[in-house]
Amino acid sequence: MRLTGRLLLATGLVAVVGLGAWWLTRPEPVAVRVAAVERGTVEEVVANTRAGTVMACRRARLAPGTGGQIATLSVHEGDRVEAGQLLLELWNQDLKAGVTLAEREADAAEARARAACLNADQAEREAARQVKLQERRMASEEALDRAITAAQAGRADCEAARATARVSAARVGVAQAELERTRLTAPFAGIVAEVSGELNEYVTPSPPGIPTPPAVDLIDDACFYISAPIDEVDAAAIRLGQPARVALDAFGDRTFDGTVRRIAPYVLDQEKQARTVEVEVVITAPPADTPLLAGYSADVEIVIDVADDALHVPTAAIRPGDPPRVLLLDAADGRLLEREIATGLANWDRTQVTAGLVAGDAVVLSLDREGVQAGVAAMAEAEP
Known part of the structure; x- marks a missing residue:
């Protein structure tokens, strides 16, 4: 009996010692960051x-259509301009004189055309009078032929003079177009972002394939x-x-x-x-x-x-795979559990969960922390 009692006592002592040793050497629970599974809006974005x-x-990098010396610079950087406003003008006195000359030539051509057409009208009236006289045997055939020929020639002179007048008017348009190439106007209202050039400096148009800074950079x-x-x-x-x-x-x-x-x-x-x-x-x-x-x-x-009112978790809590998985902190026994889930819409912040979790589950965020794996004891890290 004494031997049995001693044996039981020794066995108990061994158990207590073993339990104490296990308690002293047991692994500490791993501290993990967790987040609760929630409902809310999830967006898929790029x-x-x-x-x-x-x-x-609208942005226009403007330059004159021809080269020359800047004679007028009406704007500076930061100025607000209206559509059609003059921004810059090159020296163009010769072209202005050319426009004036073309206009005067056009006026003269128009006057010559009017005179030629008046003469043609007179010749046609004379031809008509000769026809009536010839019908009454009061004019010769020769006089009638001369009158008709003069009328036809006069009408041809009238048409030629009118054509010359139209050519002169077209030359006015050409001269005005050449003059406009020296003027830079705003194609739309906006702000002058940059001006390249100063008064009396020379500007040149960009050669083909070689971009140069614009004279005026205009921004709407x-x-x-x-x-x-x-x-x-x-x-x-x-x-x-x-x-x-x-x-x-x-x-x-x-x-x-x-x-x-x-x-x-x-x-x-x-x-x-x-x-x-x-x-x-x-x-x-x-x-x-x-x-x-x-x-x-x-x-x-x-x-x-x-996706509105969707169950979702932080994207950082998901372990990629087929299917994807998460680690849960089981509140009952304080251990980590691995769970397969199905996902829907996702972005870098949150991911929709369509199966495998319920609202309130605690998913682990610190997946890369040492010792974090399924089955280990863990405890939630206090919020900072």
Whole structure:
């Protein structure tokens, strides 16, 4: 009996010691960041691969149609101009004199035409009188022939003089066109962005294939859009009229609603860069407090599809695969469980879950933390 009691006591001591050793050497629960499965709106979006740019709907880089010396410079950078306003004029006194000369020649030609036609009318009246006299045997056949011939010649002289007058009038148009080539006017109302040249400097038109700075760079500041490069893989899902969000570096964290207005019908293939499609987005309600400026950098998100009241998890909680999986923190025993899920719409922030989870489940976010795997003891990290 004493032996049995001692054996039981020894066994108990061994168990207590073993339990204490296990307690002292047991692994600490892994601290993990978790997020609750929730319901809300999930959007599928695509974004630009590189920074987009704010562009003016109309921008004209203007230069005179001919070279010459700047005689009049009516605007400076930053000036607002109206459509048709004179911006710049080259020295053109010789061309103005040419227009005056052409106008005077046209006036003279018109006067000669009127005189020739008056003579033709007189000759035709004389021919008609000779016809009547000949019918009454009071004029010879020879006199009648001379009168008819004179009338026909007079009418031909009239038509020739009129044609000459038309040629002279056309020369006036040519001279005026040459003069207009020395004047630079605004094709639309806007802001002068740049002026290249000063009074008395010379400007020359660009040779074919060799671009030169414009004399005046004019921007229509009444309308802007954002041109943004979209990866060719994402571009196939974009449609005209889709909603978009625009973020401008110059406006901090503010975003503006926009709409897709144009999708380029070709892919840009630039060396050492991804192939992209240029997409244009117009801001539906531009900021009223601060004007947009052409050249601002911008980022766009184009909304492809929307799921309302959808069950969703942070995209960072999903382990890619077929099917995708998540780690859950089981509140009952404090261990991590792996769960297969089915997903729907997704973006880099959240992903729709169509099967495998329920609202309130705690999914693990810190998947790359050491020791985080299915079956280990874990505890939720306190929120900072």
